[in-house]
Amino acid sequence: MAGPDPVSVLHCDGLSVGWPGHAPVLRDLSFRLAPGEHVGLVGPNGAGKTSLFHTIAGVLPAHAGSVQVQGRAVVPGQFRPETALVFQQAEDQLFCPTLIEDVTFGPRNLGLTEAETTARVQAALAQCGLTGLEDRPVHHLSGGEKRRACIAGALVMQPDLMLLDEPSAALDLRQRRRLIALLQGMDQALLVASHDLELVLELCPRVIVIDQGRICADGPARRVLGDAGLMAAHGQEVPHSLTPHHGVGHVHVRNSL
Amino acid sequence: MAGPDPVSVLHCDGLSVGWPGHAPVLRDLSFRLAPGEHVGLVGPNGAGKTSLFHTIAGVLPAHAGSVQVQGRAVVPGQFRPETALVFQQAEDQLFCPTLIEDVTFGPRNLGLTEAETTARVQAALAQCGLTGLEDRPVHHLSGGEKRRACIAGALVMQPDLMLLDEPSAALDLRQRRRLIALLQGMDQALLVASHDLELVLELCPRVIVIDQGRICADGPARRVLGDAGLMAAHGQEVPHSLTPHHGVGHVHVRNSL
Amino acid sequence: MAETSPRARLILALVLAFGFAAVQGLAVLPLVMALALGVVLAFGAGRVVLRRMRAPLLLVLGLTLVLPLISGPTVLAQIGPVALRLEGLQAAALIAGRLLSIVAVTLALLATLSPFDLVAGLRALRVPALMTDLALLTLRYLDEVTAELRRAAVARSLRGGKRGWRALPDHALGLASSLIRAQARSERLWAAMRLRGYGMGPEPDAPPLQNFERLAITGAVIVALGVIWLDRIL
Amino acid sequence: MHLPDGIVPVEMALAGYACTAGLVAVALHRIKARPDPQAEIPRVAMLTTVFFAASLVAVPVPPTTVHLMLAGLMGVMLGWFAVPAIMVGLFLQAMLFGHGGLTTLGLNGMILCLPALLAFGLWRQIGGRWPDLAAFGAGAGAVVVAVAIFATIVLTGLPAELDARAERAAVQVFALAHLPLALAEGVIVLVLLRVLRRIEPRLLPHG
Numbered sequence: 001m002a003g004p005d006p007v008s009v010l011h012c013d014g015l016s017v018g019w020p021g022h023a024p025v026l027r028d029l030s031f032r033l034a035p036g037e038h039v040g041l042v043g044p045n046g047a048g049k050t051s052l053f054h055t056i057a058g059v060l061p062a063h064a065g066s067v068q069v070q071g072r073a074v075v076p077g078q079f080r081p082e083t084a085l086v087f088q089q090a091e092d093q094l095f096c097p098t099l100i101e102d103v104t105f106g107p108r109n110l111g112l113t114e115a116e117t118t119a120r121v122q123a124a125l126a127q128c129g130l131t132g133l134e135d136r137p138v139h140h141l142s143g144g145e146k147r148r149a150c151i152a153g154a155l156v157m158q159p160d161l162m163l164l165d166e167p168s169a170a171l172d173l174r175q176r177r178r179l180i181a182l183l184q185g186m187d188q189a190l191l192v193a194s195h196d197l198e199l200v201l202e203l204c205p206r207v208i209v210i211d212q213g214r215i216c217a218d219g220p221a222r223r224v225l226g227d228a229g230l231m232a233a234h235g236q237e238v239p240h241s242l243t244p245h246h247g248v249g250h251v252h253v254r255n256s257l
Numbered sequence: 258m259a260g261p262d263p264v265s266v267l268h269c270d271g272l273s274v275g276w277p278g279h280a281p282v283l284r285d286l287s288f289r290l291a292p293g294e295h296v297g298l299v300g301p302n303g304a305g306k307t308s309l310f311h312t313i314a315g316v317l318p319a320h321a322g323s324v325q326v327q328g329r330a331v332v333p334g335q336f337r338p339e340t341a342l343v344f345q346q347a348e349d350q351l352f353c354p355t356l357i358e359d360v361t362f363g364p365r366n367l368g369l370t371e372a373e374t375t376a377r378v379q380a381a382l383a384q385c386g387l388t389g390l391e392d393r394p395v396h397h398l399s400g401g402e403k404r405r406a407c408i409a410g411a412l413v414m415q416p417d418l419m420l421l422d423e424p425s426a427a428l429d430l431r432q433r434r435r436l437i438a439l440l441q442g443m444d445q446a447l448l449v450a451s452h453d454l455e456l457v458l459e460l461c462p463r464v465i466v467i468d469q470g471r472i473c474a475d476g477p478a479r480r481v482l483g484d485a486g487l488m489a490a491h492g493q494e495v496p497h498s499l500t501p502h503h504g505v506g507h508v509h510v511r512n513s514l
Numbered sequence: 515m516a517e518t519s520p521r522a523r524l525i526l527a528l529v530l531a532f533g534f535a536a537v538q539g540l541a542v543l544p545l546v547m548a549l550a551l552g553v554v555l556a557f558g559a560g561r562v563v564l565r566r567m568r569a570p571l572l573l574v575l576g577l578t579l580v581l582p583l584i585s586g587p588t589v590l591a592q593i594g595p596v597a598l599r600l601e602g603l604q605a606a607a608l609i610a611g612r613l614l615s616i617v618a619v620t621l622a623l624l625a626t627l628s629p630f631d632l633v634a635g636l637r638a639l640r641v642p643a644l645m646t647d648l649a650l651l652t653l654r655y656l657d658e659v660t661a662e663l664r665r666a667a668v669a670r671s672l673r674g675g676k677r678g679w680r681a682l683p684d685h686a687l688g689l690a691s692s693l694i695r696a697q698a699r700s701e702r703l704w705a706a707m708r709l710r711g712y713g714m715g716p717e718p719d720a721p722p723l724q725n726f727e728r729l730a731i732t733g734a735v736i737v738a739l740g741v742i743w744l745d746r747i748l
Numbered sequence: 749m750h751l752p753d754g755i756v757p758v759e760m761a762l763a764g765y766a767c768t769a770g771l772v773a774v775a776l777h778r779i780k781a782r783p784d785p786q787a788e789i790p791r792v793a794m795l796t797t798v799f800f801a802a803s804l805v806a807v808p809v810p811p812t813t814v815h816l817m818l819a820g821l822m823g824v825m826l827g828w829f830a831v832p833a834i835m836v837g838l839f840l841q842a843m844l845f846g847h848g849g850l851t852t853l854g855l856n857g858m859i860l861c862l863p864a865l866l867a868f869g870l871w872r873q874i875g876g877r878w879p880d881l882a883a884f885g886a887g888a889g890a891v892v893v894a895v896a897i898f899a900t901i902v903l904t905g906l907p908a909e910l911d912a913r914a915e916r917a918a919v920q921v922f923a924l925a926h927l928p929l930a931l932a933e934g935v936i937v938l939v940l941l942r943v944l945r946r947i948e949p950r951l952l953p954h955g
């Protein structure tokens with residue numbers, strides 16, 4: 001095991017991830033994230049992206065190895081406000097009746113003054129474009145608003161590391177575009193798991209590919225995602241925006257009627 | 258109102274769609290689907306795609322206008338096996354304990370003989386690549402298998418019209434590819450609602466765009482989806498595979514560290 | 515015996531369990547326990563029964579520790595303030611014997627079935643469709659809802675949710691949002707069920723009981739009545 | 749709080765079955781009188797699933813953790829549907845987790861269904877005027893009533909005549925041990941119904 005790593009926001013060392021009573025899903029993972037770095041996490045369904053996030057967040061104990069966030073080891077069950085996890089299902093994360101209550105939930109537990117809390121909450125809502133929706137019941141928000149509400153609830157903790165699990169799922173293109181703009185503007189380190197490779201490409205200069213329990217590639221996004229052989233080997237496809245073509249021929253046209 | 262339309266599988270005429278006690282979501286919609294035609298339905302979140310599907314399927318009464326399937330008007334609450342709806346959330350559609358029971362549920366209600374039922378079920382399972390998974394509990398299926406199970410449950414009714422609501426949501430690229438291949442091979446008329454424009458482009462020669470309660474465009478997929486002005490006006494984007502470029506420059510590269 | 519239908523198993527379990535529950539004297543208890551063991555062996559369910567007997571065994575242990583100390587006038591032995599009483603001891607033995615026999619029989623007959631088959635058995639026994647449909651849907655979505663509740667608890671703890679009794683109101687909030695989601699989901703579920711003709715088809719007829727099943731049920735009734743008769747005359 | 753097999757004499761178990769069967773018959777009769785009972789099945793099933801799942805989660809109530817009973821809440825939210833829902837839950841609990849038993853299904857049904865129906869009645873009577881009081885009363889009261897029925901059944905059912913002093917002590921200890929559960933359920937139902945009344949009153953059709 002490595003000693004404390006004061007330089008990286010996140011440092012996984014020989015990490016094995018798995019659910020209690022099951023064989024490990026990921027084995028012997030090692031990687032670091034620098035402060036403010038945006039990294040994409042790509043892999044097929046069941047590769048273990050969500051499981052890895054739960055381990056980094058300290059919800060799921062590691063089978064082996066260590067996770068450090070901001071140089072301090074993650075202890076399962078300990079509250080670490082410097083890590084924020086945005087869930088794959090927005091509904092799971094929004095458990096308070098109204099938007100404002102949900103976003104305020106976290107800061108309430110940080111022991112801030114009332115004024116500080118309000119200021120932070122307003123800032124987070126504004127950053128996510130949710131001002132004016134404060135009193136809306138959470139389940140009346142649209143899909144995109146729900147997703148942004150989750151991000152606001154994470155941002156308001158002023159984390160150093162945000163883990164985003166499929167942030168663009170079920171969003172239309174306008175919402176997705178807004179989300180990309182929002183995330184691009186963030187100074188926090190981001191780890192973004194997604195099947196939406198175009199989004200990963202726009203957001204993350206660096207990409208990690210996981211499949212069959214291990215890291216298969218870790219490098220510059222355009223090189224990794226552009227590598228047709230690598231992508232095919234792990235059930236992925238090179239994103240359209242990286243394939244050289246001229247807008248013709250590539251599309252399968254069905255013989256209709 | 259139009260008279261019976263024996264030529265089209267689906268004929269919506271002056272249709273207004275909405276939820277009881279709310280203003281209509283869609284107003285005065287008119288369009289037809291020919292037998293075997295595959296049509297994409299595109300529009301932002303909340304445009305009313307799911308609501309339209311529920312109205313066509315006869316679950317949600319129309320505010321005004323008429324829907325005809327195979328020349329017969331759709332009456333809310335009436336069981337019309339010629340229309341099949343594949344839900345946005347696969348879990349909600351698969352309400353039986355095991356895969357085989359779920360796929361058999363529909364044919365049981367059609368008054369077929371035992372032998373006919375079995376034959377149909379086996380054919381549908383084979384077509385969807387689910388043979389061998391018959392006795393799996395539904396909640397142990399993977400995301401892609403669940404989606405295909407929903408489609409098998411729809412196919413087994415031998416419908417003339419299938420309504421697919423976001424069929425590729427939450428699938429990884431390999432599963433999505435299989436799904437596209439499966440849907441491409443279908444003889445039924447398909448109406449496919451999706452935010453995944455690349456999928457729409459591969460599957461549907463014709464696309465309908467809805468936004469702000471009405472049909473904004475209805476035409477050949479490559480022309481509609483390739484029209485940058487139209488797409489931008491309705492919060493959509495021209496799919497990457499239709500934009501002329503050479504795999505460079507288009508990607509926003511973040512100034513990292 | 516493995517091919518016994520869920521319906522026949524349910525009838526067998528009810529008949530034997532009530533027969534055993536009717537025992538009031540200690541004399542037939544060994545016979546009852548032997549019968550239970552016989553059923554377990556006949557259905558080849560030894561391992562399942564052993565695995566799931568732990569909780570009942572603990573309960574029995576608790577009873578046998580407490581009852582002999584607090585009930586009955588006849589003191590068998592006195593250790594300081596604690597008196598061991600005969601009637602309590604008898605009561606404990608009776609309860610323990612009955613409990614273990616009944617649990618063993620029900621486990622042997624029913625625990626090897628999938629819960630879905632059990633519900634099918636209930637339907638074949640003419641339990642109202644409303645209840646069996648409720649049971650099927652509950653079974654189908656139990657795992658998903660449990661996972662949902664667990665994820666919501668994780669989401670709370672990740673944002674520094676309180677612990678201990680002060681978390682009760684948060685717990686209530688989580689439960690409320692689960693109920694709201696369940697309501698929304700049930701609307702989609704109803705649409706899905708209706709679209710595939712729920713309630714349109716004929717009620718599936720349960721296949722008639724097979725001959726060996728009738729025989730087994732008759733045998734069980736005779737055994738149960740026999741046990742009760744022996745219990746009353748001994 | 750489930751009564752296991754073999755504790756009480758068989759006459760009581762049979763009487764429990766008879767009473768519960770009557771209660772179920774009444775409930776089903778009331779349900780059939782509603783406009784479209786079949787359409788309510790998915791709603792009741794999904795809510796029941798949440799109640800069932802929530803009762804499996806251990807809630808910390810120092811010094812220990814407890815499992816919520818939620819009979820009062822089911823009564824308030826499901827009305828007469830609470831009876832079939834509770835019976836389904838009890839049957840599944842007995843089969844899946846070994847809580848309760850086959851012969852005592854009827855008695856356990858009485859232990860939970862009567863409090864649920866009382867909570868339903870309480871909510872319908874005073875839920876409109878004093879919703880918080882009614883909610884707390886429904887939550888906590890259901891636990892108290894259930895404990896009372898349970899204790900009565902066990903005490904009349906135990907075969908040997910108990911020493912009266914020990915009997916009283918046992919009942920007191922048992923009731924005291926369930927006081928935290930009653931308070932916890934009262935608080936939970938209070939908070940929960942406040943949220944539902946504000947956010948989703950459709951979920952309280954029987955108010």
Ligand SMILES: Nc1ncnc2c1ncn2[C@@H]1O[C@H](COP(=O)(O)OP(=O)(O)OP(=O)(O)O)[C@@H](O)[C@H]1O
Nearest residue numbers: 019022025043044045046047048049050051052400
């Ligand atoms: N709560 C759980 N208990 C046990 N096993 C689990 C649990 N959650 C996930 N798994 C298993 O862990 C493995 C990895 O799942 P995980 O959800 O981490 O994958 P993923 O990469 O996030 O997939 P997806 O792209 O579908 O979200 C899978 O094999 C899954 O079956």
Ligand SMILES: Nc1ncnc2c1ncn2[C@@H]1O[C@H](COP(=O)(O)OP(=O)(O)OP(=O)(O)O)[C@@H](O)[C@H]1O
Nearest residue numbers: 143276279282300301302303304305306307308309
């Ligand atoms: N059960 C419901 N009751 C009342 N209003 C509803 C209901 N479901 C949807 N709506 C409303 O109808 C409108 C259209 O929603 P719909 O779900 O049809 O959109 P959609 O195009 O399918 O969106 P998405 O892309 O997010 O799936 C929205 O404004 C929504 O709030």
Ligand SMILES: [Mg+2]
Nearest residue numbers: 049050088165
């Ligand atoms: Mg995941």
Ligand SMILES: [Mg+2]
Nearest residue numbers: 306307345422
């Ligand atoms: Mg939709």
